[in-house]
Amino acid sequence: xxxxxxxxxxxxxxxxxxxxxxxxxxxxxxxxxxxxxxxxxxxxxxxxxxxxxxxxxxxxxxxxxxxxxxxxxxxxxxxxxxxxxxxxxxxxxxxxxxxxxxxxxxxxxxxxxxxxxxxxxxxxxxxxxxxxxxxxxxxxxxxxxxxxxxxxxxxxxxxxxxxxxxxxxxxxxxxxxxxxxxxxxxxxxxxxxxxxxxxxxxxxxxxxxxxxxxxxxxxxxxxxxxxxxxxxxxxxxxxxxxxxxxxxxxxxxxxxxxxxxxxxxxxxxxxxxxxxxxxxxxxxxxxxxxxxxxxxxxxxxxxxxxxxxxxxxxxxxxxxxxxxxxxxxxxxxxxxxxxxxx
Amino acid sequence: xxxxxxxxxxxxxxxxxxxxxxxxxxxxxxxxxxxxxxxxxxxxxxxxxxxxxxxxxxxxxxxxxxxxxxxxxxxxxxxxxxxxxxxxxxxxxxxxxxxxxxxxxxxxxxxxxxxxxxxxxxxxxxxxxxxxxxxxxxxxxxxxxxxxxxxxxxxxxxxxxxxxxxxxxxxxxxxxxxxxxxxxxxxxxxxxxxxxxxxxxxxxxxxxxxxxxxxxxxxxxxxxxxxxxxxxxxxxxxxxxxxxxxxxxxxxxxxxxxxxxxxxxxxxxxxxxxxxxxxxxxxxxxxxxxxxxxxxxxxxxxxxxxxxxxxxxxxxxxxxxxxxxxxxxxxxxxxxxxxxxx
DNA sequence: TACGATTCTGGAAGCGGTTGCAGACGAGGA
DNA sequence: TCCTCGTCTGCAACCGCTTCCAGAATCGTA
Numbered sequence: 001x002x003x004x005x006x007x008x009x010x011x012x013x014x015x016x017x018x019x020x021x022x023x024x025x026x027x028x029x030x031x032x033x034x035x036x037x038x039x040x041x042x043x044x045x046x047x048x049x050x051x052x053x054x055x056x057x058x059x060x061x062x063x064x065x066x067x068x069x070x071x072x073x074x075x076x077x078x079x080x081x082x083x084x085x086x087x088x089x090x091x092x093x094x095x096x097x098x099x100x101x102x103x104x105x106x107x108x109x110x111x112x113x114x115x116x117x118x119x120x121x122x123x124x125x126x127x128x129x130x131x132x133x134x135x136x137x138x139x140x141x142x143x144x145x146x147x148x149x150x151x152x153x154x155x156x157x158x159x160x161x162x163x164x165x166x167x168x169x170x171x172x173x174x175x176x177x178x179x180x181x182x183x184x185x186x187x188x189x190x191x192x193x194x195x196x197x198x199x200x201x202x203x204x205x206x207x208x209x210x211x212x213x214x215x216x217x218x219x220x221x222x223x224x225x226x227x228x229x230x231x232x233x234x235x236x237x238x239x240x241x242x243x244x245x246x247x248x249x250x251x252x253x254x255x256x257x258x259x260x261x262x263x264x265x266x267x268x269x270x271x272x273x274x275x276x277x278x279x280x281x282x283x284x285x286x287x288x289x290x291x292x293x294x295x296x297x298x299x300x301x302x303x304x305x306x307x308x309x310x311x312x313x314x315x316x317x318x319x320x321x322x323x324x325x326x327x328x329x330x331x332x333x334x335x336x337x338x339x340x341x342x
Numbered sequence: 343x344x345x346x347x348x349x350x351x352x353x354x355x356x357x358x359x360x361x362x363x364x365x366x367x368x369x370x371x372x373x374x375x376x377x378x379x380x381x382x383x384x385x386x387x388x389x390x391x392x393x394x395x396x397x398x399x400x401x402x403x404x405x406x407x408x409x410x411x412x413x414x415x416x417x418x419x420x421x422x423x424x425x426x427x428x429x430x431x432x433x434x435x436x437x438x439x440x441x442x443x444x445x446x447x448x449x450x451x452x453x454x455x456x457x458x459x460x461x462x463x464x465x466x467x468x469x470x471x472x473x474x475x476x477x478x479x480x481x482x483x484x485x486x487x488x489x490x491x492x493x494x495x496x497x498x499x500x501x502x503x504x505x506x507x508x509x510x511x512x513x514x515x516x517x518x519x520x521x522x523x524x525x526x527x528x529x530x531x532x533x534x535x536x537x538x539x540x541x542x543x544x545x546x547x548x549x550x551x552x553x554x555x556x557x558x559x560x561x562x563x564x565x566x567x568x569x570x571x572x573x574x575x576x577x578x579x580x581x582x583x584x585x586x587x588x589x590x591x592x593x594x595x596x597x598x599x600x601x602x603x604x605x606x607x608x609x610x611x612x613x614x615x616x617x618x619x620x621x622x623x624x625x626x627x628x629x630x631x632x633x634x635x636x637x638x639x640x641x642x643x644x645x646x647x648x649x650x651x652x653x654x655x656x657x658x659x660x661x662x663x664x665x666x667x668x669x670x671x672x673x674x675x676x677x678x679x680x681x682x683x684x
Numbered sequence: 685t686a687c688g689a690t691t692c693t694g695g696a697a698g699c700g701g702t703t704g705c706a707g708a709c710g711a712g713g714a
Numbered sequence: 715t716c717c718t719c720g721t722c723t724g725c726a727a728c729c730g731c732t733t734c735c736a737g738a739a740t741c742g743t744a
Contacts, residue, residue: 003699003701004700004701005700005701013723013724014723014724014725015700015702015724015725016702016703016723016724016726017722018701019701019703020702020722020723023702025702025703026702026722027720027721027722028721028722028723029721029722032722032723046455046456046457047456047700047701048396048456048699048700048701049456049457049458049701050395050396050401050458050699050700050701051396051699051700051702051729052700052701052702053392053701053729054390054392054393054396054700054701054702054729054731055700055701055703055728055729055730056701056729057729059392069411069417069420069421069424070414070420070421071417075411075412075413075417076412078411078412078438082411082437082438083445086445086449087445089452091435091453091458092435092436093433093434093435093436094424094434095428095434096420096421096424096425103425103428106428107428110431111428111433114388114389114390114391115388115391115392116392116433224623224626225622225623225625225626228626255626258626261603280565283567284566284567284570284597284600345729345730345731346730346731355693355694356695357694357695357730357731357732358693358696358732358733359692359693359694360731361731361732361733362692362693362732362733365732367732367733369690369692369693370691370692370693371691371693374693389730389731390729390730390731391731392729392730392731393699393729393730394730394731394732395731396699396700396729396730396731396732397698397699397700397730397731397732397733398732398733399699685744686744687743687744688741688742688743688744689740689742689743690739690740690741690742691738691739691741692737692739693736693737693738693739694735694736694737694738695734695735696734696735697733697734698733698734699730699731699732699733700729701728701729702727702728702729703726703727703728703729704725704726704727704728705724705725705726705727706723706724706725707722707723707724708721708722708723708724709720709721709722709723710719710720710721711718711719711721712717712719712720713716713717713718713719714715714716714718
């Protein structure tokens with residue numbers, strides 16, 4: 001474990017020069033720089049980031065707060081964030097913020113405060129005003145992925161538009177009896193997502209002059225079993241059965257398809273299904289979907305905070321950025337069977 | 343941003359005493375301690391972990407190296423590790439080590455070296471001897487989840503026994519024509535897993551006097567589409583069709599079930615299917631499985647490294663620990679249709 | 685009452701870097 | 715030739731905490 005002093009000795013220069021040579025700051029002649037570099041290599045020297053941080057005030061760490069890890073959307077975000085951070089030489093500190101208030105407050109009151117991160121990325125966090133305030137109070141660059149967050153620059157697809165797009169696709173195919181299966185507000189995901197996708201659904205129906213009633217919408221868990229369970233209910237009664245279902249997430253849509261198959265309901269002949277996400281399993285189920293790219297959103301969030309960190313005075317151009325989402329057509333949607341409904 | 347000096351002033355004591363009071367090390371009278379504590383609270387003081395680390399040499403960070411994030415098994419491990427670490431006051435630094443050699447060597451040569459972590463947890467890493475050596479050379483506590491790793495204490499289920507258990511379950515039901523669908527060695531997962539599960543399968547067949555041939559085994563991607571694709575091939579030819587399939591992971595098994603359903607093959611009447619993991623989706627598909635608990639394995643790995651960190655001289659009792667795995671019976675396995683075979 | 689053992693506290697020396705400052709040097713312009 | 719300016723380097727002062735050491739106060743016991 002050699003220190004900077006050893007390198008200085010071996011290179012025949014002072015600590016200050018070693019520091020300048022290795023960090024690339026200040027004047028160092030090329031000859032000296034290379035002497036220092038070889039000395040450092042020979043000794044296997046590597047700067048103590050602690051000592052360095054202590055004086056510079058920079059940790060080269062970014063904290064990531066995320067409500068779930070084990071779900072495609074969130075896992076992809078982490079992957080994107082991790083890759084982007086490491087590319088830029090930053091380390092990623094992961095905080096899994098579950099609803100469990102004990103662990104939760106600990107993150108806010110203990111972990112985030114200790115001057116260990118330069119910036120924070122908050123992922124679809126349903127946080128209280130108090131918590132948002134305490135994040136802001138840290139005075140560090142923050143970016144969020146997900147719905148608008150008080151005072152924090154965020155990034156997400158336009159959930160309303162995506163839901164409208166999905167619904168319009170069904171309407172364009174000729175469907176008039178469409179149901180929406182959305183997320184349960186008790187879930188960990190930012191509630192904005194659920195309400196916005198419902199909103200987009202309603203908007204599209206309204207624009208097409210189609211009615212919306214309590215029967216047009218059901219909430220469930222945001223996963224395959226959730227979609228399956230609710231579809232079993234919805235599809236059980238043939239008289240009320242819609243000709244199309246817009247699920248707020250692909251996992252839910254896949255659950256719907258599985259339930260339909262079990263009930264002998266043909267997709268898309270008897271029932272069209274569309275989801276949002278373009279989940280890796282969508283291909284296998286031929287699921288039509290609205291594609292979004294969480295890994296890329298993660299990278300963009302990293303951009304947002306790193307840019308604030310590295311170009312002083314820079315602030316994000318807008319408080320909420322919408323990233324694009326497009327329709328990916330597959331075989332789970334088609335025109336309704338003629339005469340089946342109306 | 344008040345420092346320890348400010349607290350000392352306000353409490354009317356020296357920096358040394360503040361340090362002792364707040365860290366709980368050394369003698370401090372209760373009255374002084376409480377004065378220091380209120381002063382610290384009033385100022386919103388929190389120690390600079392950098393400064394602290396610099397002198398103590400401890401960072402209170404643990405690095406986690408993991409090949410994939412977005413898969414149930416790996417996501418669960420991260421969740422377990424994260425929870426356990428935060429419980430003990432450690433932060434988690436995440437390194438996603440993909441096959442991509444560029445990013446990979448960067449982790450080994452740059453990130454792990456910088457004295458930023460006290461210990462390392464390596465998850466089912468297929469690492470080269472060089473890489474293993476460079477990990478060991480850090481001189482830090484290490485624990486691994488997955489197959490034996492040269493010189494590194496590891497932790498996993500007994501893959502051979504688990505595979506044997508699964509196969510024996512099928513044999514006990516009366517199956518004699520059993521196929522195994524395993525992982526592709528090109529996958530990111532530690533290759534030991536694949537070969538061991540195959541080994542357990544062969545052992546069980548052998549013990550029951552059943553033949554094993556090249557036709558008894560196929561490899562595929564370790565996910566639902568992988569299982570689906572290979573099952574389409576296997577089940578396509580009725581004459582060669584086995585009465586039971588042991589899939590090396592539940593995701594693969596679910597792919598098999600989906601393929602069987604599409605081909606009109608009844609599970610379990612025409613085909614029994616068993617997997618390993620007890621994946622959350624196993625319930626939905628009625629999948630019989632060998633249950634393991636990756637989150638708990640994560641916690642145990644944390645135990646292993648933290649214990650080494652906090653009790654000097656302690657080393658793990660054994661180089662490789664086997665954690666239990668039990669059979670969970672559901673509806674995807676049953677006796678073969680009488681007369682269907684043999 | 686005396687004395688050693690314990691408890692408590694402050695001074696000061698680091699931990700391993702970074703950076704302001706000043707001096708030395710060579711080059712270009714007046 | 716002299717002066718100025720840009721380049722290069724070392725000295726030394728920190729960054730904010732921990733801990734060794736020594737001295738003071740308190741306590742228990744002979």
